Amino acid sequence: MQTHGSTPCPCPSFRLRELASMYFTMVAVFLVILVVALQGSAPRGTYFPYKVPLDPQGLLELSWNVSYPEQAVYFQILIRKLKFGLLFGMSDRGEFENADLVVLWTDGHGSYFGDAWSDAQGHLHMDSQQDYQLLGSQKAPEGFYLLFRRAFSTCDPKDYLIEDGTVHLIYGILESPVHSLRAINISTIYRGLQRVQLLKPNITIPELPSNVKTMEITTPSIVIPSQETTYWCYITELPDSFTKHHIIMYEPVITAGNEPLVHHMEIFQCAAEFDSIPHYNGLCDSKMKPERLNYCRHVLAAWAMGAQAFYYPKEAGLAFGGPGSSRYLRLEIHYHNPLIFKGRRDSSGIRLYYTESLRPHDAGIMELGLVYTPVMAVPPGETAFILTGYCTDKCTQQVSVRHPDPLSPFPWDCAGRKSPDGLGRNQRMACVGRDLKDHLVPNLLTRPLLSGAPQELNQVHFQTAHPALRQVLVGIFVGPTLNK
Numbered sequence: 227m228q229t230h231g232s233t234p235c236p237c238p239s240f241r242l243r244e245l246a247s248m249y250f251t252m253v254a255v256f257l258v259i260l261v262v263a264l265q266g267s268a269p270r271g272t273y274f275p276y277k278v279p280l281d282p283q284g285l286l287e288l289s290w291n292v293s294y295p296e297q298a299v300y301f302q303i304l305i306r307k308l309k310f311g312l313l314f315g316m317s318d319r320g321e322f323e324n325a326d327l328v329v330l331w332t333d334g335h336g337s338y339f340g341d342a343w344s345d346a347q348g349h350l351h352m353d354s355q356q357d358y359q360l361l362g363s364q365k366a367p368e369g370f371y372l373l374f375r376r377a378f379s380t381c382d383p384k385d386y387l388i389e390d391g392t393v394h395l396i397y398g399i400l401e402s403p404v405h406s407l408r409a410i411n412i413s414t415i416y417r418g419l420q421r422v423q424l425l426k427p428n429i430t431i432p433e434l435p436s437n438v439k440t441m442e443i444t445t446p447s448i449v450i451p452s453q454e455t456t457y458w459c460y461i462t463e464l465p466d467s468f469t470k471h472h473i474i475m476y477e478p479v480i481t482a483g484n485e486p487l488v489h490h491m492e493i494f495q496c497a498a499e500f501d502s503i504p505h506y507n508g509l510c511d512s513k514m515k516p517e518r519l520n521y522c523r524h525v526l527a528a529w530a531m532g533a534q535a536f537y538y539p540k541e542a543g544l545a546f547g548g549p550g551s552s553r554y555l556r557l558e559i560h561y562h563n564p565l566i567f568k569g570r571r572d573s574s575g576i577r578l579y580y581t582e583s584l585r586p587h588d589a590g591i592m593e594l595g596l597v598y599t600p601v602m603a604v605p606p607g608e609t610a611f612i613l614t615g616y617c618t619d620k621c622t623q624q625v626s627v628r629h630p631d632p633l634s635p636f637p638w639d640c641a642g643r644k645s646p647d648g649l650g651r652n653q654r655m656a657c658v659g660r661d662l663k664d665h666l667v668p669n670l671l672t673r674p675l676l677s678g679a680p681q682e683l684n685q686v687h688f689q690t691a692h693p694a695l696r697q698v699l700v701g702i703f704v705g706p707t708l709n710k
């Protein structure tokens with residue numbers, strides 16, 4: 227399967243990699259670019275469609291764009307209060323050991339920028355091959371901008387291979403001048419990790435019809451609890467006699483200033499069998515939560531930090547309203563407040579774009595994977611723990627398991643196969659990464675076991691589930707596997 231991100235490295239595998247690091251540090255000094263020399267040259271804003279806060283205080287903000295023709299990512303980091311430098315990089319699981327890093331630092335006189343890596347002990351080394359290309363930097367009233375570029379694949383074994391899926395980004399702020407990379411002790415700096423889908427697919431956005439309407443499902447100015455993890459539940463309802471509509475797009479609405487705290491949001495529709503659902507507004511795990519809220523599980527929208535607006539393909543929309551559809555919606559927001567801010571008001575949520583001109587198809591959301599239950603508890607000391615899910619016949623009856631219909635615009639298997647007319651209809655299939663509640667189990671890493679595609683496993687990084695609907699360019703095969 228060809229994907230944009232996991233292009234095999236074309237370079238020979240032997241590399242002069244393990245020469246004395248002392249030597250490389252000396253060579254690399256010449257590769258390091260003096261940042262001051264480039265000041266004032268950073269273009270800002272307009273070129274970067276994607277943006278995510280890196281740290282919970284909002285001191286660092288990452289914006290980026292992806293060029294598929296160049297197979298490269300352009301990064302722009304806004305450092306609101308630049309002290310003595312910054313570390314930014316990627317690693318398999320968000321750890322600071324064995325990470326691929328770019329470092330901006332100052333010794334109090336000059337400022338330096340370089341591609342670096344950390345070893346298993348967390349010591350930093352200048353990389354012999356400089357693959358983060360500094361494009362500019364600029365001081366602005368809001369902070370300091372750093373602009374650089376990195377190819378998806380660099381053929382440098384010390385570099386991270388940027389692939390499809392969730393990437394663990396790491397950051398750190400240097401709070402005192404350092405004379406060399408070796409002087410940086412990464413265990414003593416302000417640091418953290420952020421998960422994002424870096425390689426957003428390059429798809430054309432379908433046009434919205436002129437009769438599109440919007441509806442905001444947001445919390446009614448609540449106070450974010452002063453605790454690290456909160457799941458907030460808010461029940462709202464659709465207007466009386468709301469007929470069947472199609473949701474064709476949605477986007478996040480986030481209260482200004484709370485961007486670093488709103489981790490992910492979902493809208494669920496309640497089961498139609500209940501005439502009413504209590505108007506609850508509170509903690510999802512509260513004992514006071516009405517039991518009926520557990521029947522609000524049908525996903526209408528899902529967004530996670532770093533995600534963009536989500537568009538349905540032009541031939542389909544997600545149905546809501548009308549007979550057989552509950553008027554009750556549950557908004558669920560996960561607030562991640564590790565710094566325990568107090569008294570922050572929030573009215574975040576999701577804006578739905580919907581139309582009464584129904585498209586030819588109702589979109590469906592198929593949730594795959596396992597429901598998080600205490601049964602999943604991993605015994606201590608295990609190095610691996612395999613969870614297996616089975617579809618019940620109730621589920622498989624819904625899809626044509628044996629013969630996917632190649633003419634259906636939404637073939638069930640979303641397999642990335644080209645349909646007979648060669649149009650590759652599957653290309654805009656939405657695949658959902660549902661929440662594995664990874665934050666409750668900080669060291670749980672998941673890796674999909676893809677049957678029949680062993681060659682991919684070597685390249686796929688560890689993944690933590692990310693609860694957002696995503697557009698994928700290359701379909702993911704969903705279907706029965708025949709064990710040989």
Ligand SMILES: *[C@@H]1O[C@H](CO)[C@@H](O)[C@H](O)[C@H]1NC(C)=O
Pocket residue numbers: 292293294295428
């Ligand atoms: C998206 O794809 C089109 C055609 O395939 C190409 O011309 C364009 O440059 C791409 N855009 C980006 C951002 O890579």
Ligand SMILES: *[C@@H]1O[C@H](CO)[C@@H](O)[C@H](O)[C@H]1NC(C)=O
Pocket residue numbers: 269273274291292293300
């Ligand atoms: C990405 O950003 C760079 C730097 O601002 C800009 O030159 C380039 O045109 C942008 N590319 C895309 C595909 O938007």
Ligand SMILES: *[C@@H]1O[C@H](CO)[C@@H](O)[C@H](O)[C@H]1NC(C)=O
Pocket residue numbers: 411412413414
């Ligand atoms: C880095 O800091 C940690 C924590 O303060 C300390 O235990 C460790 O020895 C330091 N490492 C080095 C190389 O100085």
